[in-house]
Amino acid sequence: MENKTALYIHIPFCKQKCLYCDFPSFAGKEALMMDYIKALCSEIKNKVKKEVSTIFIGGGTPTYLSLECLYELKNCLDGIKKTHDVEFTVEGNPESFSKEKLEVFKSMGVNRLSIGLQAWQNRLLKSIGRIHDLNSFTNSFKLSRDAGFKNINIDLMFGLPGQNIDDWKETLLNVAELNPEHISCYSLIVEEGTPFYGMSLKNKLDLPEEEIERQMYEYALIFLKKRGYEHYEISNFSKHGMESKHNMVYWSMDNYIGCGTGAHSFMNGIRYRNIEDIEKYIYMMNLKNSAVVEEYTNTDKDNMEEFMFMGLRKINGISKNEFKEKFNIDIHSVYGTVINKFLNNKLLLEDNERIYLSSRGIELSNQVMCEFIL
Template sequence: MEKIGLYVHIPFCKKKCFYCDFVAYPNLENRIDSYFDNLYKEIDLYQKNISVDIDSIYIGGGTPSYVDYKYIEKLVEKLKNFKVKNLKEFTIESNPNSLTLDKLKKYRELGIDRISLGVQSFDDKVLKNVGRDHSKEIILNDIKNIRKVGFKNLSLDMILNLPGGDFNVVKKDLELIKEIKPEHISYYSLILEKGSYFYTLYKKRKLKLMDDDLERGIFLYIEKQLKDLGLFRYEISNFSKKGFESYHNKKYWSEGGYLALGLGASGFLSNIRYSNVRNFIKYENLINSGKFPIETKEFISKSEREKEYIIFKLRECEGINLKEFEEIFGYSLLNKYSKIVDKYYNLGFFNIGKSLSFTHKGFDLSNEFYLEII
């Protein structure tokens, strides 16, 4: 039986950040009880109807650490009714100011072995600019407690090109990262998502950001500094120490199967991609009528899978294993796409050997290639 990942969405947080367009709702304490009751029922529905072997769990949000520990404890107990005996990785997302030493100890007791901490920046001015509700001091204290209770797999989420986050801020952030010694770093560029406050400001020309060339230059500096710290780039925005690559997230990039539970969660099983409803009332009504709370469902054909496989695998630094591609799809990638691959190889986008992978230039300008391949 194929081993799949499991994603669980917790849509609550204390404050919605200005760049966020996720299914996340601030200060809705009055909905937490009923939401988890419905989430447990959704788990029961899947356990009665499908048989899966799960080897990674990722609890995301929102801010899962925002809710009381008792909800996570019961959630994990419910999840044990799936086949989850030999987990490779068990992650919970958290934000500074939502963790306590006691909560962290209890997470460890539940078997959670990886913390993904939403830092974004250590600079207090930048944090205020993006609507965060914590300071550098709080971040560092939380990290101290994460290490104190014994977590040996810490991932920090950082964002480049936040308002006020100039090159000097990045350099100071990297100095702190050097002291913290995390096992994993996600360093994303700011994306202006429709529905976020920053998107609205940008449309009104009230948001000042770096130009693309400056941002690319700073990202190259970040990559070199992290490499010197033993954090190697293995995906377009992700860096880790050897052996600490995100096992769960690699399923997304390699078209592996994953079951998704909770409001707005998206999954991929048996060549079907689906997304749950994003409305609390619809979610509750569907579950209480014994139906899966799915809003959209799409069968991914072989040709669509092929294009997605190319796009997602090229996100990883190791790229596409050409022999593996031929075994999966039955023909040579280089033969089928010779014209487009040759074009971008001659432009300096690709390394070609046993694998097809992007160069630095290819990563920076990958959208040009993607627009042609789809």
């Protein structure tokens, strides 16, 4: 059994909901912040018994927490054991960065920041419901560098309504000029239940055509490579050695503990899910010291499927030996037919050690991964 683990901490507060967002985050719940943080800290104390090798405070908008809440969280996190080389990330949105908050993060041991920019153009930011503008993003980036953060990710999105290929090129160029250590590029997915979903049903969402979206992704691959970024996961690019260790835990199916509303944990083959509602979370934590509402023991079949479709997200794919060690069976005995099909049509490639997506396979990754469901 592993003696270290990864820790995800969820902060469910946002100043305003973005029009595309289906994450468990809420606007207008600021009055609950301190009670939430107290409940969260007891969950962290209960659950984290091992040394942690990565911590990721995500959301929602962690940088939206008040200074008092951040100090409360710092006190709790100061008490947990961390490996000497822990990767400790905080996610944030530009409008809520401040020098004081960055100082608290530094004093907590945070050594990586992830800033949600999404697009360089103010008109696009507005049209997707972001509350920051370009100016507040450049300020937040500068504040972070001035505060001494040497590992920064910038989140970008493509396939946005009204976005053309020149907008995307301009975004990538300007972001690369800032020289962050890591860049994520996600395509917009119109999720059910979001305002964008309603707009798309009424044909009021001017999305770029699929072919344009494909060109945007392809451009990012070529451009970011030229600028010294390694493509290590379908949507993620980093300077050499600056991959997100925390996300690699998910893609490699290693153990992680999730704390906070809606957080998931995966420990020794068992999945746990916390309640999403903030009030109910606080109530459950106060009443019975647990907010878990679902527990599921993965079958071997689940584990194999997850190993494949999470692992294939990594550009170097999955290790055939690791599959054999984990499941005690040769990968070809389980997935021979589907692997051969995708090797024949060149969506997958195979060498002595690994199986991975080809360039075309990366573009059609959803199609490939679906077929690994047993």
